[in-house]
Amino acid sequence: MEIPYTDKARPDTGLFNAKVGIWLFLASEIMLFGALFSAYILLRVGADPGTWPQGLLNIPIGTFNTAVLITSSVTVVLGWASLKMGNFGAYRKYQAITILCALGFLGIKSFEYKDKWTHYEVWKTDGTRMTGHIEGSPWFWKTETLTKLKLESIKFTPDATHYNDPKTHAADAKADHGTAHKEAVEIKTSEIKRLSAFVPAHSTFFAIYFTITALHGLHVLCGALVIAYILGPGAKMWKTNPEQYMNRVEVSGLFWHFVDLVWIFLFPVVYLL
Amino acid sequence: MSDAHSHEDIKKHVRTYIVIFIALLVGTGITVGLYFVHFENFAVTVAVALFVATIKASLVAAFFMHLIAEKKAIYAMLSVTVFFFAAMMYLIVWSRGQLPLGSEYGPTKYIPHPTASGGSY
Numbered sequence: 381m382e383i384p385y386t387d388k389a390r391p392d393t394g395l396f397n398a399k400v401g402i403w404l405f406l407a408s409e410i411m412l413f414g415a416l417f418s419a420y421i422l423l424r425v426g427a428d429p430g431t432w433p434q435g436l437l438n439i440p441i442g443t444f445n446t447a448v449l450i451t452s453s454v455t456v457v458l459g460w461a462s463l464k465m466g467n468f469g470a471y472r473k474y475q476a477i478t479i480l481c482a483l484g485f486l487g488i489k490s491f492e493y494k495d496k497w498t499h500y501e502v503w504k505t506d507g508t509r510m511t512g513h514i515e516g517s518p519w520f521w522k523t524e525t526l527t528k529l530k531l532e533s534i535k536f537t538p539d540a541t542h543y544n545d546p547k548t549h550a551a552d553a554k555a556d557h558g559t560a561h562k563e564a565v566e567i568k569t570s571e572i573k574r575l576s577a578f579v580p581a582h583s584t585f586f587a588i589y590f591t592i593t594a595l596h597g598l599h600v601l602c603g604a605l606v607i608a609y610i611l612g613p614g615a616k617m618w619k620t621n622p623e624q625y626m627n628r629v630e631v632s633g634l635f636w637h638f639v640d641l642v643w644i645f646l647f648p649v650v651y652l653l
Numbered sequence: 654m655s656d657a658h659s660h661e662d663i664k665k666h667v668r669t670y671i672v673i674f675i676a677l678l679v680g681t682g683i684t685v686g687l688y689f690v691h692f693e694n695f696a697v698t699v700a701v702a703l704f705v706a707t708i709k710a711s712l713v714a715a716f717f718m719h720l721i722a723e724k725k726a727i728y729a730m731l732s733v734t735v736f737f738f739a740a741m742m743y744l745i746v747w748s749r750g751q752l753p754l755g756s757e758y759g760p761t762k763y764i765p766h767p768t769a770s771g772g773s774y
Contacts, residue, residue: 393726403727407734414738418745425699426749439685446681454674457717461663461670637717644709647681648702652688 387624402631406638413642416592417649423584424653430544433585434653436499436511436578438492442651445488446643449600452481453640456607456633463626468618471629475611478636482604489597494519496578496586502536502567503574512538512561520577526569534572537564589650596646599639606632673716680709 384390385397393400424432459474498517503509514521515535526534540562580587610628617625684705692698715721720731 394724395726400726400730403730407730410734410738411741414741418742421699422745422749425695439688443681443685447678450674450677450681453677453713453717454670457670458667461667464663465660634718637713640717641710641713644677644713645703645706648684648706652684653699653702 387621387627396627398627398631399634402634406634409638409642413592413595413645416588416595417645420588420592420649423588424649427584433543433578433583435543436496437589437651438495439651441488441492442647445485446647448481448485448488449640449643452478452485453637455481456636460626460629460633463629472611475607479604479608479611482600482607485600486597486604489593493590499578500536501574501576501578501582502572504567504571505573506571509542509544510536510538511542512536515564520579521575522577522581523572523575526572526575531569533566533568535564536567538562592646592650596639596642599642603632603636603639607636669716673712676712677709680705680712684709 383397385395387396389396455474455477459471459478462468462470462474497519498513499511500514500521501509501511513536515537538561576582578586580590610625610632614628615625617628684702687701687705692701720727
């Protein structure tokens with residue numbers, strides 16, 4: 381049985397099946413990301429000064445990643461335009477750039493994640509708090525790790541400022557993106573009330589930061605896989621049914637633009653507010 | 654994306670895509686630039702950041718996703734989405750004001766009314 385309207389548009393709606401499908405899917409995605417965004421903004425606006433871990437994300441890297449994703453969006457649409465003009469070679473080049481951009485984006489994001497997993501906050505028993513790095517840059521340490529490893533003390537390099545002092549911390553973050561450090565200090569394990577890397581368990585901010593950015597990253601990965609499939613093994617269809625092939629490219633492109641669109645909101649909200 | 658495009662039409666579109674690409678990069682620069690501007694009211698900071706993001710997103714949706722010239726069925730589908738999205742946003746913002754009678758957000762933590770019983774908010 382032949383499925384109708386896979387390559388030609390339905391006369392009444394003027395749309396082929398996949399296009400209706402992708403827009404319905406994108407509508408559900410808007411609600412999904414919308415719920416997460418609104419949760420983030422509500423928590424952020426409701427946070428008292430000094431309680432929101434602000435200025436801990438690397439803005440130049442985030443800006444660069446934004447440019448990478450915008451570039452991939454334009455190469456997707458240029459690839460589709462090339463295909464419409466019958467230039468399959470140009471289409472392949474543009475889509476190859478798109479996939480490279482997607483891999484670049486994910487690589488940079490992984491670097492950012494790793495940076496967070498080796499960055500710590502220490503809550504001391506005397507009430508003082510500091511953020512910084514433990515000697516050797518271990519991953520995922522928590523309070524229990526100190527007992528498990530039977531450590532009597534840790535060597536800690538504190539950041540120049542802490543986010544619970546919003547004025548100095550904001551100035552520090554804007555001047556050098558929070559990379560300035562103080563001299564390393566020895567902290568006794570008995571003086572540590574809580575130790576946490578910048579992981580979801582650290583705070584509400586990191587919980588929602590990792591949820592949204594990881595979900596977005598998953599979309600980037602899936603989008604890149606679909607584009608790669610259409611470009612690679614799926615390209616045989618260009619010879620047998622070019623109309624349906626162009627529809628597939630268009631639909632994958634719509635998904636990719638949506639991924640870009642989400643990041644356009646994510647970047648200022650998560651990195652800058 | 655309408656189905657009947659001449660090569661000339663597509664070439665015109667390509668020029669538009671390049672212009673939009675540059676506009677998006679400029680928009681990103683403006684977003685980062687605004688980070689260094691200090692607004693007294695935090696709500697203004699949020700509003701400005703979202704305003705710039707909305708303009709950029711509109712450019713992507715209108716030109717890259719071709720919503721500027723789409724079929725009516727797509728617009729109908731998106732109208733329903735916009736309605737429910739707006740309703741969801743409204744409900745979430747509205748919920749912030751829904752505290753038990755006599756309670757208020759304190760300077761550092763939620764302070765329950767003395768007569769409020771059980772559970773945490």
